[in-house]
Amino acid sequence: MAGHGQLVDEFEVGPVQVRVSHSCARRDVYELSTSPPLSEAAMEWLRGRGVAKVDSPALLIVEVAGVHQLTVAPALGRVVAMPKLATERPEQREAAMAVARALTAS
Amino acid sequence: MSDPTFDPQRNIMTLGNQRLVFHCHHYNTVLQRSIEEMLGEGAVALQIDAAAESTRRLLEGVFEAAKQGQSFEERVARAAYVFSSNGFGRADCSELGPNGGTITLPTSHYAIGWRAKFGPAKAPVCHFAAGFWRGAVVAAASLTPERVQCEEIQCHAVDDGPCVLKVEVR
Amino acid sequence: MAIDRDAVVSAVSGLGIAGDEEGMISAFGLYLTRHMSDYYNRISFAAARRMEGSGLEDDVRALLVEAGHVCAFNTFGGIMKSAEWDAVVRPMIETREDWIIGMVAVINAFGWGRWEVQELVAGESLKVRVEDSYEACGWLRDYPTSDSPRCYLACGGVAGLMNLLYVGDITTGPDLTEEYYLQLFRAGKRFEAEELSCLATGAPHCEFVAKRVE
Numbered sequence: 274m275a276g277h278g279q280l281v282d283e284f285e286v287g288p289v290q291v292r293v294s295h296s297c298a299r300r301d302v303y304e305l306s307t308s309p310p311l312s313e314a315a316m317e318w319l320r321g322r323g324v325a326k327v328d329s330p331a332l333l334i335v336e337v338a339g340v341h342q343l344t345v346a347p348a349l350g351r352v353v354a355m356p357k358l359a360t361e362r363p364e365q366r367e368a369a370m371a372v373a374r375a376l377t378a379s
Numbered sequence: 380m381s382d383p384t385f386d387p388q389r390n391i392m393t394l395g396n397q398r399l400v401f402h403c404h405h406y407n408t409v410l411q412r413s414i415e416e417m418l419g420e421g422a423v424a425l426q427i428d429a430a431a432e433s434t435r436r437l438l439e440g441v442f443e444a445a446k447q448g449q450s451f452e453e454r455v456a457r458a459a460y461v462f463s464s465n466g467f468g469r470a471d472c473s474e475l476g477p478n479g480g481t482i483t484l485p486t487s488h489y490a491i492g493w494r495a496k497f498g499p500a501k502a503p504v505c506h507f508a509a510g511f512w513r514g515a516v517v518a519a520a521s522l523t524p525e526r527v528q529c530e531e532i533q534c535h536a537v538d539d540g541p542c543v544l545k546v547e548v549r
Numbered sequence: 550m551a552i553d554r555d556a557v558v559s560a561v562s563g564l565g566i567a568g569d570e571e572g573m574i575s576a577f578g579l580y581l582t583r584h585m586s587d588y589y590n591r592i593s594f595a596a597a598r599r600m601e602g603s604g605l606e607d608d609v610r611a612l613l614v615e616a617g618h619v620c621a622f623n624t625f626g627g628i629m630k631s632a633e634w635d636a637v638v639r640p641m642i643e644t645r646e647d648w649i650i651g652m653v654a655v656i657n658a659f660g661w662g663r664w665e666v667q668e669l670v671a672g673e674s675l676k677v678r679v680e681d682s683y684e685a686c687g688w689l690r691d692y693p694t695s696d697s698p699r700c701y702l703a704c705g706g707v708a709g710l711m712n713l714l715y716v717g718d719i720t721t722g723p724d725l726t727e728e729y730y731l732q733l734f735r736a737g738k739r740f741e742a743e744e745l746s747c748l749a750t751g752a753p754h755c756e757f758v759a760k761r762v763e
Contacts, residue, residue: 277405277495278578278627278725297495298539302578326565332636334564342575346636353632355575358486382567383583385660387558389681392660398586400683401566401659403579405623406702410589410616417596417609429591437585464567466574466582486571492580507588 286370287377293366300356303369307376309350314379319345319352319372340368352376381441381461395440397433399465404492411489411504412497423506430510431517431524437461438518451477454519462511468542470512475546477520481532482512484542490535503534505542512544522548552641557654560637577631579624586660590687593701598692610701614742617705618712618734625652625706626713626725646671648720649710653677661703662686667756672715675740677707679755685748694751698744707757711740738762 281301282293292304311319316333323337333345340360344353354372356365383394392399415422441461442454459470468487474480484490484505493504513529516522526549533543566576567583574581593613600609628634629652638651646669656664662681669675679685684700698704712733713719723729733739742759746752 276727278623280724295495296578297491297580298535299491327563331640332560332564332633336569338570342569344632346632348640349632349635351632351635353578355578357569358491358571358573385562385658387555387562387658388663390558390657390659390661390663391681392583398683398686399583399660400586400589401581401661402584402589402620403581403624403627405579406616406620407582407584409619410593410613413612413616414592414596417612418599421599422596425595426592429588429595430585433585433587433591436587463572465584466568466580467572469570469572486573488573488580488582491573495580 286373289373289376291369291373293369296355297358299358300360300365301362302356303354303365303372305352305354305369305373305376307350309348311345311347311350311352311376312379315376316345316347318375318379319343322372337368341365343372381445381457382464394461395437395444397437397440404488405496407489407507408492408496408504411493411506426506427510427513427529430507431514431527431529432510434458434511434514435518435524438515442518451519455515458512458515458519462508462515467508467511475516477516477548479516479527479546479548482544482546484508484535484544487535487542490542493536499539500534500536502537503531503542504536505531505534505544508542509544512546516546516548520548551643552638552647552650552654554654554657557638557641557651558658561633561655561658564633577624577628577633579627583660586683586687589702590684590691593684594688594692594699597699613701614705614708617702618709619705619730620702621706621709621713622730622733623725625656625709626719628652628655629713629719630722630725645714645720648714649675652710656706673761675707675711675742675757675759677703677757677759679703679757682748682755685755688749692749695747695749697750698747698755699749700744700747700755700757703755704742704744704757708740708742708759709734711759712736716740 279295290306294302296302327334335343341354341356354369385392468484471483489505509529528547667676688699717733740759745756
């Protein structure tokens, strides 16, 4: 059994590096990194996913109800997707991949 | 609804005149396991009693500060908000009344944290949650503490389903 | 730019760290709780008091401090690897020592009482003063003045800061595995902390020093 924080997968989606870590029995955490800084188009796309809990030039935290929480450090090109516990792992992965594809496209 | 206040100069956070502090599941579960290793059988009762007393004090302060919503059901709803907003999990209290009942936790911090840290448990681990809801019923129904007992009869840390707490009022 | 404590406290306390619709607090890659300090104090102090006179007092203290080491390793370590850290604290970091100064600033938004670094000698020692420690305040409220220090969590935390930076290297973003924990906290040259003075014993505040094990 993987422990909390243990790396379970690592791959690339275009220029986006994806690290998947075990969080608990119900979810994995997705860390997405790309060349900094994130573009304004990428930031707009991320903001549009849900409700912004924090929205400053340095940090964006978006609650995507029923899907995941996105924590974004734009200056470092970093996005962390923490899935909601009610979702299953395949959905969690697909939701994170959608973010990775959007970062790739912008 | 019932959120804490924070003094940034002193780094003191309070709710219902009680101090709150941030800690993560690593500390919570390791402290719990250490207490259980030290004290053996008495450790479960100690944790439930400590949680019940801490919660009763906190919620009595919260209920007193609230101008409205003093029925049992409204107080339980407020307790569920405090439970949830402080990260202990989500509590479905639809089967709970002033004479007891059950509470289902579709998510429970201690059970999820325990499994993440140590793997499946052999026995229920949500002693804090059991004590919280014992204290919550005491405060919500204005009962003498020894009249209320709460036991976890099903735990996500053991068998992957939701956690279920049974509350008895004697 | 040096670490601006007030800016960090303001930013962290403004993160809206609270339970989501699932009743979980997911921040810094961790499962957090905003917990009653009374609960921690009651279970820790009751355990310590029950073992008084058993000859196992030092073992109990070691276990409670060990929980603090685990907290430091995972919580502080997790925070220093997080996107929130990258956004809020990292832009202010100029020196290696700023990693500790920055982490102490973050602690000052956790409700633990006011932490201040009194002295940090790179790779050698760390002295921290804590006002209104939740452990010592809890002790004083519920028990007579203590004949020994009572801030177990803080003691483990202060040692953990040094182990993360000078035994391991948190600046490189290591995986926080059980093996890495043992590497840092069981190493021959690890840091351990001592509580030099404690509010619970009647001192005006709590002070800790972390030094390498001889």
